[in-house]
Amino acid sequence: MSPHHRKTLVVAGHGMVGHRFVQAAIERGLTETYDVVVVGEESRAAYDRVALTSFFEVGADELSLLPGGAYDDPRVRLVLGTSVDAVDPETRTVLLGTGEVLVYDELVLATGATPFVPSVPGRDLPGCFVYRTIEDLEAIRDAAATATVGAVIGGGLLGLEAANALAQLGLETHVVEMAPRLMAVQVDAAGGATLARHVEKLGLTVHTGAMTEGVLGEDRVTGLQLRDAEPIEAQVVVFSAGIRPRDALARDAGLDLAERGGVLVDERCRTSDPHVWAIGECAAPGGRMYGLVAPGYAMAEVVVDALLGGPGAFTGADMSTKLKLLGVDVASFGDAHAVTEGALELVFSDAVAGHYKKLVVLENEAGDGTVLIGGVLVGDASAYGVLRPMVASGLELPANPEDLILPASRGVPEIGLPDEAVVCSCNNVTKATILDHVAREDEPCADATCVTRCSGAGSTCGSCKPTVKKIVEDHFAAVGKVVDRSLCEHFSLTRQELFDVVAVHGYRTFDEVVGGHGTGRGCDVCKPTVASILASQLNGHVLETGHGTLQDTNDAYLANIQRNGTYSVMPRIAGGEVTPEGLIVLGEVARDFGLYTKITGGQRIDLMGARMEELPAIWRRLVDAGFESGHAYGKSLRTVKSCVGSTWCRYGVQDSTSLAIMLENRYRGLRSPHKIKGGVSGCARECAEARAKDFGVIATEKGWNLYVGGNGGATPVHAVLLAGDLDTETLVRYLDRYLMYYIRTADRLQRTAPWMASLDGGIERVRAVVVEDSLGLGSELEAAIDAHVDGYFDEWRATLDDPDKLARFVSFVNAPDVPDPHITFREERGQPAPGDSDGPVVLGATIGVGAPAVTS
Amino acid sequence: MTTAPATTYTRVCRLDDIQREGGVLALVAGEAVAVFRTYDDRLFALANYDPFSRASVLARGIVGTRTVGGDEVTFVASPMHKQAFDLSTGQCLDDAAVRVPTYDVRLGEDGTVLVGGRTGGGTSS
Ligand code: SRM
Ligand SMILES: Cc1cc2nc3c(=O)[nH]c(=O)nc-3n(C[C@H](O)[C@H](O)[C@H](O)COP(=O)(O)OP(=O)(O)OC[C@H]3O[C@@H](n4cnc5c(N)ncnc54)[C@H](O)[C@@H]3O)c2cc1C
Ligand code: SF4
Ligand code: FES
Numbered sequence: 019m020s021p022h023h024r025k026t027l028v029v030a031g032h033g034m035v036g037h038r039f040v041q042a043a044i045e046r047g048l049t050e051t052y053d054v055v056v057v058g059e060e061s062r063a064a065y066d067r068v069a070l071t072s073f074f075e076v077g078a079d080e081l082s083l084l085p086g087g088a089y090d091d092p093r094v095r096l097v098l099g100t101s102v103d104a105v106d107p108e109t110r111t112v113l114l115g116t117g118e119v120l121v122y123d124e125l126v127l128a129t130g131a132t133p134f135v136p137s138v139p140g141r142d143l144p145g146c147f148v149y150r151t152i153e154d155l156e157a158i159r160d161a162a163a164t165a166t167v168g169a170v171i172g173g174g175l176l177g178l179e180a181a182n183a184l185a186q187l188g189l190e191t192h193v194v195e196m197a198p199r200l201m202a203v204q205v206d207a208a209g210g211a212t213l214a215r216h217v218e219k220l221g222l223t224v225h226t227g228a229m230t231e232g233v234l235g236e237d238r239v240t241g242l243q244l245r246d247a248e249p250i251e252a253q254v255v256v257f258s259a260g261i262r263p264r265d266a267l268a269r270d271a272g273l274d275l276a277e278r279g280g281v282l283v284d285e286r287c288r289t290s291d292p293h294v295w296a297i298g299e300c301a302a303p304g305g306r307m308y309g310l311v312a313p314g315y316a317m318a319e320v321v322v323d324a325l326l327g328g329p330g331a332f333t334g335a336d337m338s339t340k341l342k343l344l345g346v347d348v349a350s351f352g353d354a355h356a357v358t359e360g361a362l363e364l365v366f367s368d369a370v371a372g373h374y375k376k377l378v379v380l381e382n383e384a385g386d387g388t389v390l391i392g393g394v395l396v397g398d399a400s401a402y403g404v405l406r407p408m409v410a411s412g413l414e415l416p417a418n419p420e421d422l423i424l425p426a427s428r429g430v431p432e433i434g435l436p437d438e439a440v441v442c443s444c445n446n447v448t449k450a451t452i453l454d455h456v457a458r459e460d461e462p463c464a465d466a467t468c469v470t471r472c473s474g475a476g477s478t479c480g481s482c483k484p485t486v487k488k489i490v491e492d493h494f495a496a497v498g499k500v501v502d503r504s505l506c507e508h509f510s511l512t513r514q515e516l517f518d519v520v521a522v523h524g525y526r527t528f529d530e531v532v533g534g535h536g537t538g539r540g541c542d543v544c545k546p547t548v549a550s551i552l553a554s555q556l557n558g559h560v561l562e563t564g565h566g567t568l569q570d571t572n573d574a575y576l577a578n579i580q581r582n583g584t585y586s587v588m589p590r591i592a593g594g595e596v597t598p599e600g601l602i603v604l605g606e607v608a609r610d611f612g613l614y615t616k617i618t619g620g621q622r623i624d625l626m627g628a629r630m631e632e633l634p635a636i637w638r639r640l641v642d643a644g645f646e647s648g649h650a651y652g653k654s655l656r657t658v659k660s661c662v663g664s665t666w667c668r669y670g671v672q673d674s675t676s677l678a679i680m681l682e683n684r685y686r687g688l689r690s691p692h693k694i695k696g697g698v699s700g701c702a703r704e705c706a707e708a709r710a711k712d713f714g715v716i717a718t719e720k721g722w723n724l725y726v727g728g729n730g731g732a733t734p735v736h737a738v739l740l741a742g743d744l745d746t747e748t749l750v751r752y753l754d755r756y757l758m759y760y761i762r763t764a765d766r767l768q769r770t771a772p773w774m775a776s777l778d779g780g781i782e783r784v785r786a787v788v789v790e791d792s793l794g795l796g797s798e799l800e801a802a803i804d805a806h807v808d809g810y811f812d813e814w815r816a817t818l819d820d821p822d823k824l825a826r827f828v829s830f831v832n833a834p835d836v837p838d839p840h841i842t843f844r845e846e847r848g849q850p851a852p853g854d855s856d857g858p859v860v861l862g863a864t865i866g867v868g869a870p871a872v873t874s
Numbered sequence: 875m876t877t878a879p880a881t882t883y884t885r886v887c888r889l890d891d892i893q894r895e896g897g898v899l900a901l902v903a904g905e906a907v908a909v910f911r912t913y914d915d916r917l918f919a920l921a922n923y924d925p926f927s928r929a930s931v932l933a934r935g936i937v938g939t940r941t942v943g944g945d946e947v948t949f950v951a952s953p954m955h956k957q958a959f960d961l962s963t964g965q966c967l968d969d970a971a972v973r974v975p976t977y978d979v980r981l982g983e984d985g986t987v988l989v990g991g992r993t994g995g996g997t998s999s
Contacts, residue, residue, distance in 0.1 A: 507940065507941055508938075508939075538938070538939040538940075538941070538946060539895065539912075539913050539937075539938055539939040539948070540938045540939070541936070541938030541939065541940060541949075541951065541958075542935070542936040542938060542951035542956055542958075544938075545936055545938065546936070566893060566896065567893050567894070567895045567896040567936070567937065568936070569936075570936070570953065571931070571934045571935070571953030574934065575934070579931070579934075579953055579954065581927065581929065581954075582929055583929040583930055583931045630934075825891075829899065830899050830900055830901040830906070831886055831887045831891060831892075831898040831899060831900050831909075832884070832885070832886040832887060832900050832901055833901045836901060838899070838906060838930050840906065840922075840923065840929065840930035841930070854928075855928040855929060857923070857928070858905070858906070858921060858923040858930075859906075859930075860904040860905055861901065861904040861905075
């Protein structure tokens with residue numbers, strides 16, 4: 019896709035699901051091809067509605083799902099405080115409340131739901147509220163300040179939550195429920211009765227089977243009129259009698275709706291118009307709407323997948339719920355009401371403790387056992403984390419299934435969940451995935467917190483966290499966990515510890531390090547690591563006596579080894595900028611030495627197929643022409659990719675080329691745990707792919723946005739925003755700190771992306787250290803980079819100037835002029851390519867050797 | 875006078891031409907031989923040809939030690955894909971089926987390094 023013909027995706031509604039959709043779109047690369055415009059009616063960016071009630075304790079900021087108020091992907095535009103008023107599928111446009119018209123290629127409706135307010139007289143009186151948004155809660159809080167009694171209409175999940183809130187605001191609280199019991203959808207009659215007892219013990223008054231006939235009052239609410247009962251006096255009334263999908267936009271646009279409301283969508287969440295999609299509470303996949311957040315999240319993923327050409331489908335969702343209402347655990351899962359034919363109920367009820375637990379079981383197909391299909395837990399829902407996944411996985415129940423729900427004091431048996439059990443239903447994470455995170459070879463998670471961060475399990479409602487923790491701990495117990503982060507058999511230290519040891523003792527050689535802190539004589543793992551640490555700290559030549567043998571062959575010969583034992587030559591071309599004269603020199607050198615020539619993926623030129631003994635002569639020519647080492651062989655800065663920026667490009671807002679060259683020259687030669695790449699783009703079109711780099715800079719009208727932790731390669735990761743609108747000086751200061759912090763603390767061969775993921779707190783931690791200078795290390799880190807810059811010299815020039823170093827660039831030590839006959843070439847597209855080897859070669863006896871044979 | 879090939883030595887370099895824990899490549903009777911010097915100045919020689927990558931490179935590997943069955947084995951890691959070869963036997967420590975040829979090597983009285991004939995054959999590659 020050309021950057022100038024990008025498509026536009028409009029999202030209507032910035033609630034929980036709309037936000038999740040945008041996040042997934044960024045993470046999964048949909049913003050590579052789409053500019054996204056999100057239009058939200060509320061004045062705030064998406065917040066955690068599930069935890070809405072905690073607004074009274076923690077305030078709005080804590081609830082925000084987007085604390086910065088903006089996505090760190092510049093291709094997403096967030097428009098808040100604005101409604102979408104109309105959709106025209108014909109012209110593919112939406113009309114905003116501001117009068118603006120947006121043209122879309124794809125439209126995603128994520129307008130959520132609205133509380134249902136029964137049409138009783140007086141419902142519009144001041145003092146009547148709904149319970150859906152932060153604004154609603156603010157209004158309720160203000161009204162409660164002058165009230166003494168509150169009433170909630172609706173004894174469902176949300177009604178009880180609202181009642182809880184009123185009670186916490188100091189009101190005498192009534193709950194009015196039409197059905198004969200509380201939480202009729204989730205729990206059965208006995209469970210509802212247990213719940214009502216709990217609720218009443220807390221001082222609330224429950225009126226079940228009570229019909230509200232009207233709201234009393236002249237110009238303010240004074241009470242509720244009930245059928246066949248005394249009126250209730252109240253100054254605050256909250257309606258919580260269910261929700262209705264916000265499907266008006268779709269209806270007016272002529273899209274199909276479900277019979278009972280909601281935008282009708284297929285399994286891919288596509289509406290009757292192929293370019294309009296609907297997700298979350300406003301959508302009705304297969305005619306059914308879902309009033310929970312997890313199914314909405316699943317729909318969001320499905321639509322991102324569909325737009326990326328993937329196969330994802332939404333085929334129904336787990337409607338299990340667990341919550342703590344007024345301090346009482348309530349959970350319901352699976353077929354809670356035992357409506358499945360042949361279902362049996364096992365009930366445990368303890369009126370004194372206020373526990374009610376029910377399992378719904380079914381005989382298995384073979385008829386020799388039972389499986390769990392649902393259940394209700396009131397008062398003690400500790401078994402929920404284990405029971406719900408059992409339902410999802412159809413696991414055979416133990417011989418005495420009642421053991422599962424007996425009080426913990428009677429010993430809850432260990433239950434081995436099968437691998438495919440979905441442990442986290444909010445994020446659809448299975449036990450196998452959790453185990454994979456702790457057991458995999460590549461950067462395994464060391465604890466449950468890390469698993470939550472990496473897999474998402476436990477990050478939404480949190481009800482599965484104890485189970486996640488248990489699975490992780492059981493795993494470590496089973497493998498006899500001794501967390502071994504040793505570098506290799508010679509050092510029982512991590513790279514970071516080794517770095518500190520070297521710094522503290524001021525070591526200058528490998529012998530000192532291995533003598534003081536290791537065993538044996540080292541190996542191909544620890545030697546290059548120590549060499550890199552010494553180079554980071556000492557700034558010496560990598561081929562200094564005693565250091566040359568520590569280096570991998572690439573560092574040892576200042577060139578990259580190729581499959582046939584030859585080397586590549588890659589001079590630095592900072593920022594990708596090269597003069598015609600420079601190009602001519604490169605061409606002449608390549609021609610004269612018969613080298614294969616290619617433009618690399620890093621904006622420079624690779625000359626390949628040089629025999630080791632030819633390297634000095636080749637580099638002599640290049641150094642004389644003003645070129646220097648490109649460090650393509652080192653774990654060090656590779657390139658800082660640039661675009662032409664404001665100097666040439668008609669869109670550029672800053673001089674990205676100059677900055678890229680400056681940064682490449684500043685950090686060239688800096689030895690690090692792994693290679694480092696950078697990029698600088700002149701505007702948000704991002705032609706330099708800066709966000710794919712370890713550090714990326716994108717120009718803004720006001721300065722530079724600095725992104726960190728990007729990676730191409732095997733596990734691509736987009737860099738995330740560290741700080742925005744920086745002037746050049748601040749940018750360099752932050753970059754100095756960032757790079758040195760990485761060099762000091764990362765593991766061997768750990769790129770910046772996995773390093774950041776491994777830090778406790780991730781980008782927040784980096785921001786604290788780099789931007790806020792929370793460790794007070796800022797100036798020390800900057801000084802270390804300054805020392806590097808001051809001490810920089812070109813390794814190739816220094817090598818050419820030193821006969822001792824040059825002496826090693828010979829084919830045979832006793833026949834320096836005889837080329838190794840194992841190296842052969844063939845021709846491909848007019849250039850040399852490595853020839854295949856048939857095995858060891860013996861030179862004919864006629865070829866003279868440098869030293870005479872002796873006998874003894 | 876020369877009677878058997880095993881007693882023919884090629885003088886390849888001075889001991890000091892080989893860095894401690896480093897290697898050099900020598901041409902010995904037409905063959906490419908990698909000669910290594912350990913930390914404690916022992917000398918070893920292996921065929922330079924790495925049977926895994928099929929390239930003549932072993933002299934450029936990193937020399938180190940590895941504990942194998944309780945014993946400390948001195949090895950060279952191929953610079954190409956890091957397979958380790960026991961310097962004294964040529965045995966690959968990462969693949970029991972692979973072994974590279976070893977050569978007789980000794981230090982002459984004048985401090986020169988002398989390489990003789992093969993002492994151990996390699997597996998064919
Ligand atoms: C020459 C080049 C390919 C080309 O013909 O264009 C190249 C060649 C090699 N790459 Fe690369 N990479 C080249 C650009 C890239 C890029 C693109 C870029 O830099 O914009 C990437 C993805 C970006 C990134 O690194 O995040 C890239 C990701 C890798 C990786 C995967 C790293 C990762 O984090 O997953 C490796 C393997 C590694 O480093 O462990 C690798 C390793 C290598 C090695 C060193 C493999 C090896 O050990 O032999 C290759 C040796 C180069 C040589 O002998 O001269 N190369 N490599 C490119 C040189 C760029 C330059 O001018 O320095
Ligand atoms: C108090 C409370 C407790 C809850 N507890 C739980 C729980 O424990 N577990 C659970 O799974 N779920 C719970 N939920 C439900 C959960 O919050 C919803 O399922 C979820 O928020 C749905 O997300 P959504 O994005 O579809 O809708 P919303 O989060 O409501 O977002 C829709 C957004 O779109 C905006 N919008 C609507 N129309 C337009 C328009 N025309 N133009 C622009 N913007 C528009 C709205 O203002 C809103 O901001 C609870 C809800 C509440 C209120
Ligand atoms: S300034 Fe750079 S990133 Fe922006 S469009 Fe031009 S070349 Fe691309
Ligand atoms: S089940 Fe909600 S976060 Fe895991």
